[in-house]
Amino acid sequence: MTILTSRQPTAVSAPGKVLLAGGYLVLDRKYDGIVIGTSARFYSVIYSGKNDFGEISVHSPQFNDGEWKYRVNESFDDSLSCELQPINPEKRNSFVEIAIKYSLSIILHRINKHKFQEIFAKGLDIYIVGSNDFYSQREQLSKRNLPLTSSSLNSLEPFCKVHCNLKEVHKTGLGSSAALITSLVAALFVHFEIVSNQTDDRGLIHNVAQFCHCLAQGKVGSGFDVSAAVWGSHIYKRFSPSILDDVMNQKVNLSALNNIVDPASNVWDNQATKFSLPPEFTLVLADIDAGSHTPSMVGRVLKWHKENADQ
Numbered sequence: 001m002t003i004l005t006s007r008q009p010t011a012v013s014a015p016g017k018v019l020l021a022g023g024y025l026v027l028d029r030k031y032d033g034i035v036i037g038t039s040a041r042f043y044s045v046i047y048s049g050k051n052d053f054g055e056i057s058v059h060s061p062q063f064n065d066g067e068w069k070y071r072v073n074e075s076f077d078d079s080l081s082c083e084l085q086p087i088n089p090e091k092r093n094s095f096v097e098i099a100i101k102y103s104l105s106i107i108l109h110r111i112n113k114h115k116f117q118e119i120f121a122k123g124l125d126i127y128i129v130g131s132n133d134f135y136s137q138r139e140q141l142s143k144r145n146l147p148l149t150s151s152s153l154n155s156l157e158p159f160c161k162v163h164c165n166l167k168e169v170h171k172t173g174l175g176s177s178a179a180l181i182t183s184l185v186a187a188l189f190v191h192f193e194i195v196s197n198q199t200d201d202r203g204l205i206h207n208v209a210q211f212c213h214c215l216a217q218g219k220v221g222s223g224f225d226v227s228a229a230v231w232g233s234h235i236y237k238r239f240s241p242s243i244l245d246d247v248m249n250q251k252v253n254l255s256a257l258n259n260i261v262d263p264a265s266n267v268w269d270n271q272a273t274k275f276s277l278p279p280e281f282t283l284v285l286a287d288i289d290a291g292s293h294t295p296s297m298v299g300r301v302l303k304w305h306k307e308n309a310d311q
Contacts, residue, residue: 001186001202001230008048010191013041014183016134016174017228018285022236024301026222029238034275035224036283037232040133042179044126044187051123056084058096058126062135065165068093072104074116080108081254093166095216096128099181102212102257103188109258110194119192126187128180129159136170136289139163150284172287178225181216182209203263206230206270211244211261220244221298223270231272239270 001014015037019026022033051057054073060066069087082104084097108116137153140160146152162169186195186205195201206226214220220241227236247257259265277283 001182001205001232010046010187011043012183012187012190013043014179014186014229015232016040016042016131016176016179017225018174018283019224020283022224024298026224026236026238027298027302029240029269031237032271032273033222033224033236035228035234035236036277037228038133038174040131040174040179042128042130042134042176042183042229044128044180044183046187046191047125047127048119048191049122050125053117053121053123055123056100056126057123058093058100058128060128060166062129062159062161063166063169064163065091067091068096070097070100072120074104074108074120076108076113081105082108095177095181095213096184098216099184099209099212100188102215103185103208105254106208106258106261107189107192107194109254111192116192124191126184128184130176130180132156132158132160133285134172134174134176134179135162136172136287138170138287138289170289172285174285175225175228177216178209178213179229181213182206182226182229185209185212200263202230203268204261207261207263207268210239211247211257214244215248215250219299220248227270227272233276235271235273235275237271237273239268243267243269 001012018036018038020034020036022031025031026033054071056070056072058068068091070084071087073083073085075081082101084101086092132153137156138148140156141148141152182205185208189195189205195204209226209230210223213226222238224236224238243260247260260267
């Protein structure tokens, strides 16, 4: 995770992932996995002062339908919460909505009311883009009559348009949703001056991003993709899924959630042990324009394991 900030704008990037060793075994805390952070990154950039108070505009210019607008109703009473109201309810992005809603709600527990209102005075304008490697570029190359080679890929402009809607894009499996959520969560926390670039602060970003990613997917996964987005390459041991058992719903007690994601709570037992590829070693991946739905595959593996515990 890389942070660039002045008072305005705020920019945060987070890398994608490749699980080099571990496979589905990383779902079990008994086993470690080797995860590599990629050169492909997601970027979230936040501007203040372009909207009305309480309005957030999110732009993902690589997609035909990549724009979402929300009104934010914040509560400074005992609940200390933020609710997002889509201005166009027919256009929804659950990953973006959940990341913004719960990040702002946790920020409210950690910031002075007047400072929050000052930073949020004219809303937020958020831009999110991902490196070309997160998406299959076969169609792009075909339209330009270019061969399927790495040099052709390198000739494409950065963050090139995919010429389709978000749900239609062909992903390459580098953990785009985890990198997106991590960069967005971190950008919000940096923009509201809650975190810096310190190790403990990255722990907070990791915990919030893990929660948001799990809630958006509808289940607690292994978490190695979010871990890679925060820490880069490392040897990974997952956190105990039970940590999030009491907060995996949209009506979560926000005070309880704030306590759980706090690194000082000492409930998080994930491990990220430093690891890097040897010098001059380059890992090259091929775009096969095919993939699987990870949450579904994980669910099937866990179901098999439960039904065949003796194996």
